[in-house]
Amino acid sequence: MWKELEEAYGFQFEKELLAEILETGSIKKVSAGNRIIEIGEYVTGMPLLLEGAIKILREDNDGDELLLYFLERGDTCAMTLNCCLGQTKSEIRAVAENDTTFIMIPIAKMEEWTGKYKSWRNFVFESYHNRLSEMLDTIDTIAFLKMDERLMRYLQEKAMVNANDFIQSTHQQIAYDLHTSRVVISRLLKKLENEGKISLQRNQIKLKNL
DNA sequence: TCATTAACACGGG
């Protein structure tokens, strides 16, 4: 596991910190589609993503979802950083986008390392910064782009985090992530197919020239 | 004009 940790975080953390992470953290594996944290649950630790991708979702009053952003290797969840500031319940839902591996760090250690390691402080600040940027991107997309452009962005992101141009997903699942109806997704996907940008099969979309 | 909702037919597993 040392090798994976070093590959993902070695360029920014010193050896002693990596060793401490390995010593105090617990390795977790979550397979595709499973929940990692639910809205309202207490956050007990901070995940450092080693392998795979996680999608972060928000939920409205009716229980409808909206995709906020994806986390990839080397990322952490900004929500858990809030724990250090007294807020302990999760405001978001995290679902494994594909098979993921991460290390859970106890909250107490986070605080200790903030004083002990400069690289850790930088990492925490940078994570906040990155997540905020991604969130602003998402807000821009929702506020200023039409659904067809949102869909294209979604497909591109999804292909990127999975490192695969074949997207394994139903129209309904996409509709949930983008908070719209399946009719719209089906229609827009058909349009993209006619434009030669994708090709459609059951449960699968192949990206061509997006 | 475009999204949503309901409804229906088609077809593959």
Added chain:
DNA sequence: CCCGTGTTAATGA
């Protein structure tokens, strides 16, 4: 048969 898909008609913002 069940589920995912493609389409249409009615309604509303």
